[in-house]
Amino acid sequence: MPKSSEILSEGQRVLSVEAEALRGAVDRLGDGFVRAVEGIHEALRDGGKIVVTGVGKSGIVARKVAATLTSTGSPAVFLHPTEALHGDLGIVRPKDALLVFSHSGGSEELIGLLAAAKPLCSGAWGVFGNPEGALSRQCDAVISSAVPAEACPHNLAPTASSTLAMAIGDAVAMALQKLAGFGPDHFARFHPGGTLGKRLRTTVGDLMHGEGETGMLSPDAVIDDVVLALTKYRQSGICIVEGKAASGRPRLTGVITEGDIRRALSRKEKFFQLRAADVMTRKPATVAPDTKAVDALAMMENRESQIGFLPVVDESGGCLGVIRLHDLVQAGLV
Structure with missing residues (x-):
């Protein structure tokens, strides 16, 4: 042999x-x-x-x-x-x-x-x-x-x-x-089944957590409410909204992630005096509901600092909900 x-x-x-x-x-x-x-x-x-x-x-x-x-x-x-x-x-x-x-x-x-x-x-x-x-x-x-x-x-x-x-x-x-x-859209129509079809057809709107399932607070919210919202929704972050967009939806002004809270803790005794506006990330990356889910995944991963969720907004900046990395994993897209 x-x-x-x-x-x-x-x-x-x-x-x-x-x-x-x-x-x-x-x-x-x-x-x-x-x-x-x-x-x-x-x-x-x-x-x-x-x-x-x-x-x-x-x-x-x-x-x-x-x-x-x-x-x-x-x-x-x-x-x-x-x-x-x-x-x-x-x-x-x-x-x-x-x-x-x-x-x-x-x-x-x-x-x-x-x-x-x-x-x-x-x-x-x-x-x-x-x-x-x-x-x-x-x-x-x-x-x-x-x-x-x-x-x-x-x-x-x-x-x-x-x-x-x-x-x-x-x-x-x-x-x-x-x-x-x-192109990819034609390919998706010819491959509706299996993992390939799922990757080509699934959009953010199919997987997102909508209003009522997503933490939304105003910029004036106290830090206690921010921590409670993060704990309640367990989505890696919450959306900060203020006023109304042209669509009538709450207008997104920022996000607060668990990482933002950890960094804010370095302020020690001043931490509990902070408000949402003090710790939020302004002008965050966002996606539209008709964005391909695999493109949302790329947005989360192909950046200097990876993120675990993205706010979903309409054309006027109205907040519709969030999509999490975990949702993409559960859908078999990773």
């Missing part, structure tokens, strides 16, 4: 070979990639979809790329080349774009598929390990996925080549996403 050091060394060798294949492809990526993305984008803009195909390991890559395309705003389906020649070719429509993956660049199944499908769609583009193969002559543009060597020690099993082909598929998907202006 190999020693643990030999096992680790083999794993590192494989990753190095595949990483080198990706690095080499960066410099080789050129006009074929641009033409493919532009052609596919035009097909999508005209109302078509992307029909992705491949056989063997390339077929598995093609399935994954089709899924990535669909989830990032480019409608795509996978078409098995053998099934296509037995009736499934009916899925191809005149405005569709065909995206073909092949390691050899000359698979018989794909040659037959392209001959039959090319007249039915707007164009065909290929990602081929052999960009000079027979398939390239049937495509409008070709992206090379050639690699110097596979990670397989016998240079047989598709390893580095399939990794590179999948990475090129990702590059096509991301380029199309950028051209389409597909």
Whole structure:
């Protein structure tokens, strides 16, 4: 049995070979990639979809790329080349774009598929390990996925080549996403479930503690009332409000955190003579109720001194409540 050091060394060798294949492809990526993305984008803009195909390991890559395309705003389906020649070719429509993956660049199944499908769609583009193969002559543009060597020690099993082909598929998907202006809000609509969907859809308003659940005092409140409010609401801080905002809500003028109280204690016997205005933080960071919860989390953490809560205000500065770091943790956003 190999020693643990030999096992680790083999794993590192494989990753190095595949990483080198990706690095080499960066410099080789050129006009074929641009033409493919532009052609596919035009097909999508005209109302078509992307029909992705491949056989063997390339077929598995093609399935994954089709899924990535669909989830990032480019409608795509996978078409098995053998099934296509037995009736499934009916899925191809005149405005569709065909995206073909092949390691050899000359698979018989794909040659037959392209001959039959090319007249039915707007164009065909290929990602081929052999960009000079027979398939390239049937495509409008070709992206090379050639690699110097596979990670397989016998240079047989598709390893580095399939990794590179999948990475090129990702590059096509991301380029199309950028051209389409597909942003986080679009992504959220396509991913309503799971942690990712929750992070994209949850807003501050979904998690905040509103009026009646939040400590609100005037600037004239005595320090005893401040301490009692902090103890009662246990939200790391309270809001200091004065008068009314244009919305009719109490107007936020500051906040007092537990840290502010600890610092005020250094005044010793003068502490109990203080009022809220003496210890509050004026012009605190705030969020709107429609702010993404993950953005509120970033506001709390990406600052010189981290904070545990944020006041939630409306457009006129009216205080609506607070959002706590603990609320974001409980929602599974951290």
